[in-house]
Amino acid sequence: MSRAVVLDVEGTTSSISYVHDQLFPYASRVLGSWVATHGGEPAVADALRSAARIADRPDVGRDEIVDILRDWIRRDAKVAPLKTIQGLIWQDALASGALVSHVYDDVPRALRAWTAQGWTVHIFSSGSVAAQRAWFRHSPHGDLLPYLTGFFDLENGGAKREPDSYRSIARSIGTDPASIVFLSDVAAELDAARVAGWRSVAVQRDDTPPVGGDHPVVTTFDQVDLRGDLTGGPLPVGHGLPAARSAAGGPR
Numbered sequence: 001m002s003r004a005v006v007l008d009v010e011g012t013t014s015s016i017s018y019v020h021d022q023l024f025p026y027a028s029r030v031l032g033s034w035v036a037t038h039g040g041e042p043a044v045a046d047a048l049r050s051a052a053r054i055a056d057r058p059d060v061g062r063d064e065i066v067d068i069l070r071d072w073i074r075r076d077a078k079v080a081p082l083k084t085i086q087g088l089i090w091q092d093a094l095a096s097g098a099l100v101s102h103v104y105d106d107v108p109r110a111l112r113a114w115t116a117q118g119w120t121v122h123i124f125s126s127g128s129v130a131a132q133r134a135w136f137r138h139s140p141h142g143d144l145l146p147y148l149t150g151f152f153d154l155e156n157g158g159a160k161r162e163p164d165s166y167r168s169i170a171r172s173i174g175t176d177p178a179s180i181v182f183l184s185d186v187a188a189e190l191d192a193a194r195v196a197g198w199r200s201v202a203v204q205r206d207d208t209p210p211v212g213g214d215h216p217v218v219t220t221f222d223q224v225d226l227r228g229d230l231t232g233g234p235l236p237v238g239h240g241l242p243a244a245r246s247a248a249g250g251p252r
C-alpha cells in the first residue's frame, strides 16, 4: 500500500524570514522590468489578466497592475496569479544564482530516510510549482528533486485551508488519506488536512511564531519517525524532545 508525506515549504522545510527578506523583496524589485519584458508571453498575460479580475480592475494598465501585485507581495497575499508570476521570476533567479534557496539542515536527511523507507514525498505550497521545483533543485544541500514525487500549489492543489484540496491531492497521488502525513507550520492547514482524513504534524521551527492548534509538534524533521506500520495508532513524532508537546499559542 502506498504511503506519502506531504510538506509545506515556508515555515516547514524553509525559513519564513528567508522568504520574506530575500524572495519577496527580489520579486518586488524586478517586477516592473520583468513584466515589461515577459508580459506578452501567454502564461504571463493570462496571470496579469487574472490578477486584474481578482482586483476587480479588469481594464487596468500594466503600471497599475504592477502596483497591485507589489501591494499583494507586501501583504503576503496567497493569490494564484501573483504566485505564478513570482514563481517565474524566482525560477530564473534561482537558476542563475541571483537567489539561493533556504532548506533547513534536517530536511535532506529526512527526505533520504523517508524515501528509503518506501514513502513518497510531495510538496503542497502556496508558492507555484515552478517556484517549488527551482527551490529544491537549487538548494544549498544540492539538488533535492530526486527525493520529491509530486508538487501541488494553489492552481493544481487548491486553497491550503480547505479540506477539499487535501481530498483532491490524495486522489491525485493515489494514496489513502489515512496513509498521508502532512507537515506544516499553519494550524488552519493542518486542521483542513485532518478533516480530509490525513495525519497532521505541526512543525515549530525556532524562528517561527507559535503554530497553535492541537496537532502533534516537532521542531525538526528528525523527530518524525516513519518506520513501521503507522495504521491506527498515534504517529510516532516528537522523539528526542523533552516531551512531545502539543502546539501552544494563538492560531495563525
Ligand SMILES: CSCCC(=O)C(=O)COP(=O)(O)O
Pocket (backbone or CB within 6 Å): 008, 009, 010, 011, 019, 023, 078, 086, 124, 125, 126, 127, 128, 131, 132, 135, 160
Ligand atoms: C519556494 S515557494 C515560495 C514561497 C511562497 O511564495 C509561499 O507562498 C510559501 O507558502 P507556503 O504555503 O509554503 O507556506
Ligand SMILES: [Mg+2]
Pocket (backbone or CB within 6 Å): 008, 009, 010, 011, 012, 184, 185, 186
Ligand atoms: Mg507554511
